[in-house]
Structures are given as C-alpha cells and as structure tokens.
Amino acid sequence: MPSAETGPACPLPAGEGDTIQLAHGGGGRMMARLLETVFYPAFDNPALARRHDAARLALEGPVAFSTDAYVVQPLFFPGGDIGSLAVSGTINDLAMAGARARYLSAAFILEEGLPVETLRRIVRSMRSAAFTDGVEIVAGDIKVVERGKADGCFITTAGVGSVLAPTAVEPQALRPGDLILLSGDIGRHGIAVLSARESFGFEEPVESDCASLLSPVMALLEAGVALHCLRDLTRGGLASVLVELAQGSGLELRIEESAVPVRADVRAACELFGLDPLYVANEGRFVAVVPAAARQRALELLARFPVSAGAIPIGSVVAGEPGRVIARGALGQDRVIDLLSGEQLPRIC
C-alpha cells in the first residue's frame, strides 16, 4: 500500500507562491494555476479531465450517498492527516451501508496564509487514500477565507457508491440473539489528536487508527455473511454507536466491558486525562452486528485484514429494555451506557 506521503509515483510540479492568498479562491488565474499544479495532477481521472461544472458518472443498481465535513487540528497527526481522514471517512460511511465507494467530491475551505506545501501534502494524502480503495475524486471546489476565519484547512467530501448488500444494513435489522463484533482496539484517534494538539510529548506517540474499512466490509459481503448492521466508530466513540443502535432497533444491547480492547498506552492516557475510552474518538474501527451463527465465519474473514485483525465479540442484542445499553464491568456489576452530555472535558485532579 503506498504511504500517505509518497502515494503512487506521479510528479507534482511546484506552484506559484508559498502561501494561499485570497485570490487563490477568486476564480482567476491564480486559482487556475493552483488547480493545474496541485489538484488536477493529484486527482487525475477522466471525469475531472473534462473540466466541466459537474461530473457525469455511470452507476448501476442501488446507490448509497453520504457526505461529511472534516475539521481537525493539527492537520497532520501521528497516524494520519486531514486528507486521509476526509477520504477514508466518507468511504467508511458508504461501507457501513454495505456499499463500495466509487466517486467522491471534495470541497476545500482554505485559510489565507496556509502554506501551499501543506495543501500539497494534504492533497497527496487524499490521492493516496483514494487510489488504495479504487475511488476517484471527480468534483471539487476551493474557497479561501481571510486569515483567522478558518483553521488552516477544512474539507468536505461527499461520495456515492454501489450497494452490494442484498438486504438493508441498518439498526432496524437487528434481532435478539445477534452478536456484536468490534473490529479492534478503541480510542487511538482521539488520544493521538489530543496528544498532538497539546504537545504532551509522550515518549511513544499514540498513532491514530485512521484507516479505510472498505476491504474487511467487502470481504464480509462477498462471503455472504448476513450483516444486520455496520457502524463505524467516530466522534462519540463506541458508547455512542451502541446507544444509536439500541435506540434505532428498539432493542437492548449488552456488552462485556472487559472484552473491549484498549491498548495500554491509550488506557494510560485516558487515566491521565480522566477520559472514558468508550467515548473517545476513532477513525478506523467499526461494529458489525451479525447473527450468532455467523460468528466464526465473520471473525475468520475480519482477521485477514490488518485494519480488523483484532476483531472480537463484545456482546449481544437482547429483547430487554428498548433503547438501553448495559455494560458489565470487570467486577461483574452492570452499568448504563448513555450518550455523552456535551464534550468530554479533561478534569482538574
């Protein structure tokens, strides 16, 4: 797999000027040059090559469509950057609907003064992430806002993909007795970004789990594993996803907290900041709810991919109290898992 930094070999000619200026978003020559030197070479594909207002595409069968806005500070963090995040995030959202992403659009809001080299690195990283998953970035836009009116670079991507799942992959498909599988350890993205933002200088920086989930999901679909629901873990962490699934299905979800893998460095950082890892952000993890009979097959398939090699059952769906999530702790006591009220804030002592 090409790294985010190098990508597939393709020379990117240097552009004009060192920093983004308001004129780069003005529609004139400077914008044209930015497109020619930074964006077109990176995202080169037939639809984009037409330079038209809209891309004309062909997709057969049912289509999934999704969009997401990406803001992260710092723009580059251990394990990823805003570019790889913006591409993988939307690919992942489509995968969670049982769809293979095909085409993406990308809209950039750039802050005046952003180094062009930074933008180039972001775009390279996007190209690499899209190339790896066979996705084309076929439409886009750039706006530049005055210095101080944005945080370097904001990216919004939207994507369409072909739905491959034979039945709807959604919370309503959950059934009592289903198994809840988690694709790996949790909390790395949130801790990586927090540590990088605050320059805590941990000896070994925690790397974000930022990654595409397309391959393991496609493998499950192609093998005919009945996927009742898929959900990627993002801002609100595992806890929020479980609550959404319980509320969407009108069923109760029960998990064993000690079964949820959390790496020692992430656990240590959570202890330090007073954060609950169940609520810490992820960018490369998902939950798959499958019939209990599919357990063995699903785990075998997930184990084949680095991104889901640590997949493990963490609990099950029961009739119980509609919309409730219960976690059994290591000491055998149950507690309620609920949505977070506001953001998790680091504590005093």
Place this chain on the structure above:
Amino acid sequence: MKYRDEYRDPASARRLSAEIARTATRPWTLMEVCGGQTHAILRHGIDRMLPEGVELIHGPGCPVCVTPLGCIDKAIEIAMEPGVIFCSFGDMLRVPGSSGDLAAARSRGADVRIVYSPLDAVALAEANPQREVVFLAVGFETTAPANAMAVRQAHRSGLGNFSLLVAQVLVPPAIESLLTSPGCRVQGFLAAGHVCTVMGLDAYEQLAQTYRVPIVVTGFEPVDILDGVLACVSELEQGSARVLNRYARVVRSEGNPAARAMVEGVFAVVPRYWRGMGLLPASGLGLAPAWQQYDAERRFGGVEAGPEPAGECISGLVLRGERRPDQCPAFGSRCTPEAPLGVTMVSGEGACAAYFRYREPQRAFG
C-alpha cells in the same frame, strides 16, 4: 497497566467484599469525601458489593461543585473583558453561573482556553505580553502546589500580565463542618489519597481524635476503595477511631514537604464560601499578602460572596451527604446534564452526574 490493573482485579475485589460482609455485625454509614471516589463507586458498582447496612454516602469532594456562584460569575465577567485570555481546567467550562457558563462566554467571543497546567497559562502570558492572562485556580490541596509554582514562575519572569482568580478549598475544614452539623449520620470517613499525598495526615489525626471518628486514607481504584471500607468498618467494629493510611504506595504521613513549602509561601488560609455548604472559616486558600499583585480580584474587582439563590435544587444536601441524588424529585426529569438545576449534575465528579451516568433506573429509554 502497572499500579492500576492489580487494583481492579475482580478476585481481590470479591475477596474484600466477602471480608467486609464477615466483619460488619451491624449497620455503618461511611462517607467517601472525594468525587473521584464517588464516580469509581458508581461506575464499578462497589456500593452493590457491600453487605446490607453498610452504606456509602457521598461527600463534598468535588472542587468544581463547591466553587461558589459568585466566583463563576466573576470568571465569566473577566473572560468577557476585551484583551483577556482566560485559562481554566476543562471541567470548569460548563459550571453554571447566574447566567450562562464559560463555554457560553467563549461562544459569545470571550477568549477562554482549556489548559492542563497553570504553567501553560504562564507560558501564554509570556507569549502575549500585551494581553492579560487570568487562570482560574480551583481545586483542593492537590492543585495548590502547581498554582503556587505558576505564581512564582510568573514573578521570576517579571510577568505583570498574569494573575489568578483563586477559589482554592481545603478538605479538613469541610469534614469538620459536616461532623458538627446536626444532621450528620457519618460514622467513618474514606479520605482521598491524593489530598493527603500533598498535605499529609496531621489535620486528619486531629479530626479523628476530636470527633472520635475513624478516617481511612485510600485510593481511587475498586480494590483500594473496598480495602478502605474494610479498614473503616473494622475500626468501627472495634470501637477504635484511628487514622489509617491504606494508600501507602502513594501517601506518606508527613505529606510532600516540598509541595507544602511551595504552597505555604504563596497562599494563606482564608475563610471561603462553599457552594451548598455556606461560609466555612479557615476553609480555603488565598494569595498571601506578599503575592497579592497576582490576584485577579485586585485587577478586576472582588468576587461577590453570598448565599446561593434558593430553588428546587437540593445539591447542598447532596454535597453534605444528607440526600442521595436519586432521592431528588427533579433527578433525571427536570434536572439532567443538558439542563441542570445544579452543579452536581454538571461536573465530571459531581454525585448527581455519577448517578445519572451509571444508574438512573427511572429514566425512560428510547
């Protein structure tokens, strides 16, 4: 993870739980003082591992919860001043003042920054010489040494643009206030280990002798807490009222002399108003006379101390351990973390927030 996993070991926890059941021959009421311990108890279900009759009630040890309304109002007022960078630990941002909180002030344009250490605020003052940088110095004895160090560092660097809005409080006077209140049911205390790490055990020895009450210094993990409960119940069963240090891996009886010296130079003991508990004599720390140039109240006007407006909220009773959060008629219905009636529902260490987050059996789901 070393120093944590062994204190969350299920087998040890079950053994201690059984030992407590064997030891207790009659009902006992214990108070854990610290909000961090309250959350650990609710989160791990430790209260459900105790025999019937051994009750844990929750104390006032949440610095966020006891910071008075007037101080939050002042913090917001200062933060809204043009040119001010207002620095705070994260969990103060959602504490409600008379109108809004610091998070709302930030959304209205105030430059409010979350810092992880008061020294970060000093660094901000150094980097922004044209701006006033104010740090909200809240907390118990645990946060006082770092806050004192920040003042000394600002002084050494000759920073005229750094000040503290001080709301430091002390644990032993709060325990004494509880023990002398007529409604007090507490027969033994679990004292917070991290406070004793700094200050040592002297003040607790005096309390235990004066009021004939056992005080067990303990940690924050399930096994620590259960071990503390066992030690406290054993003391009560024997009719003994000693101070026991069951957190010896961290706490020494003399505390941390360097940290104490750091505090004692910069801060002096002052009376302080506690949310829910009223004015307690000699219960807080303020900047000592020689350091008052770093007092934000000198630069921006004093905090208005006074009684809290009366309302439906019973957080005062909760902070004194006279009511459990789920005994409040508004709990979970008219009072939630999104629409709180009182700060104990907002703070990450507040007792009401702990019940709401981990228990709330009556709340409707879905």
